[in-house]
Amino acid sequence: PKYKLFTAGPVACFPEVLAIMSVQMFSHRSAEAKEVHVDTLNRLKAFLEAEKGEIIMFPSSGTGFMEAAVRNTVPRGGKVLVTTVGAFGDRFAEVVNSNGRKAVILRKEPGYAVKPEELDEALRKNPDVVAVTITYNETSTGVLNPLPELAKVVHEHDKLLFVDAVSAMGGADIKFDEWGLDMIFASSQKAFGVPPGLAIAAVSDRVFEIAEKMPERGWYFDLPLYRKFNEKKKGTPSTPPLPQIFGLNVVLRIVEKMGGKDAWLGMYKKRSETIREGVKEMGLGILAEPGYESPTITAVVVPEGMKGVDVYNAMRERGFELAKGYGSVAEKTFRIGNMGYMTFEDIEEMLANLREVIEKLKG
Ligand code: PMP
Numbered sequence: 001p002k003y004k005l006f007t008a009g010p011v012a013c014f015p016e017v018l019a020i021m022s023v024q025m026f027s028h029r030s031a032e033a034k035e036v037h038v039d040t041l042n043r044l045k046a047f048l049e050a051e052k053g054e055i056i057m058f059p060s061s062g063t064g065f066m067e068a069a070v071r072n073t074v075p076r077g078g079k080v081l082v083t084t085v086g087a088f089g090d091r092f093a094e095v096v097n098s099n100g101r102k103a104v105i106l107r108k109e110p111g112y113a114v115k116p117e118e119l120d121e122a123l124r125k126n127p128d129v130v131a132v133t134i135t136y137n138e139t140s141t142g143v144l145n146p147l148p149e150l151a152k153v154v155h156e157h158d159k160l161l162f163v164d165a166v167s168a169m170g171g172a173d174i175k176f177d178e179w180g181l182d183m184i185f186a187s188s189q190k191a192f193g194v195p196p197g198l199a200i201a202a203v204s205d206r207v208f209e210i211a212e213k214m215p216e217r218g219w220y221f222d223l224p225l226y227r228k229f230n231e232k233k234k235g236t237p238s239t240p241p242l243p244q245i246f247g248l249n250v251v252l253r254i255v256e257k258m259g260g261k262d263a264w265l266g267m268y269k270k271r272s273e274t275i276r277e278g279v280k281e282m283g284l285g286i287l288a289e290p291g292y293e294s295p296t297i298t299a300v301v302v303p304e305g306m307k308g309v310d311v312y313n314a315m316r317e318r319g320f321e322l323a324k325g326y327g328s329v330a331e332k333t334f335r336i337g338n339m340g341y342m343t344f345e346d347i348e349e350m351l352a353n354l355r356e357v358i359e360k361l362k363g
Contacts, residue, residue, distance in 0.1 A: 003321035010189040010196050011340030020250045021243035034234035043252035050176035053202035056226045059240045060199045062166040062187030066095040068221035069162040072211035074101045074130045081129040083114045086140035087327030092133045110141045110329045113292040116149045123157040131160035137168035140327040142299035143288045151179045171268045171296035176202045188244045192251045193340030198244035268295045271338040278351035282358050297337045308334035314357040320350050
């Protein structure tokens with residue numbers, strides 16, 4: 001490829017992932033495919049600390065799980081408290097409403113996280129919601145919400161909790177059982193560094209109990225059907241993207257080789273810290289409020305008179321593909337992703353080029 005990728009996803013993949021994905025195809029009902037399916041589920045269970053949860057893989061992108069969450073658990077006309085700190089929280093609200101359910105919105109300004117007391121207040125005001133949604137890592141602003149603290153509040157109000165971890169899973173810690181989550185989902189093309197096409201989630205027993213009684217929950221994202229196929233067929237109801245599952249399996253083996261989840265997440269932490277420090281040294285701003293910075297993507301605020309897209313374009317000319325600003329902050333920001341395959345030398349090289357670009361643009 002022509003560019004070094006610091007994108008928001010799809011991201012650069014590990015060479016081992018690309019290698020396994022190019023093997024010849026075989027039936028998804030074969031013994032070999034079943035073995036990989038089960039091994040991948042087990043590795044995900046360990047990675048997400050979800051011994052009590054069911055791991056589900058969909059042949060879809062991450063958004064499929066938004067649809068699934070809503071259809072399997074919220075009756076038509078039912079309410080969902082959607083917390084939104086940016087564009088992807090807003091998407092969850094659209095998914096709720098377009099499925100004939102009603103989103104009640106708790107919105108924060110770009111760069112800010114949801115705080116437990118704000119969530120508590122919103123739930124006191126809206127005791128009739130069935131579920132709460134949280135974007136763990138808002139990709140448009142580079143904000144990591146305080147998920148364990150927010151989950152506690154949701155439990156106090158005894159609501160279901162759905163977590164969009166599309167750009168968090170694989171980059172930020174997840175303790176499914178301990179935090180008492182009901183559903184946490186992601187896409188293959190983000191922090192696991194696998195091409196797009198596979199959605200991954202851990203789902204609680206509570207969700208299945210409700211789903212089994214839910215009429216018209218659809219077929220493609222019927223969660224109990226997926227659980228049944230996990231158990232009986234060691235696969236998915238429809239044909240899955242086998243190469244992506246192989247790729248994910250290989251990434252989870254790389255995690256193991258690296259020394260486990262903490263070592264892997266430490267790599268992400270260090271990458272994002274290096275990027276933030278570098279950017280601050282250049283006199284640029286970080287959109288995320290201190291203490292809530294994302295370990296997978298940084299939204300950088302450009303100085304007055306500069307446009308985020310100018311930085312993006314100038315970096316492309318130098319062989320680095322960053323990410324444009326996104327959503328309501330698109331104009332005054334650009335983003336630097338640190339997901340997938342990259343080295344620390346790549347990061348240093350990118351920062352050195354960025355420093356020159358910024359100096360030039362300042363004029
Ligand atoms: N939520 C978040 C936080 C995301 O970053 C994205 C993708 N950028 C999505 C949802 C949508 O995921 P997908 O494109 O895999 O459906």
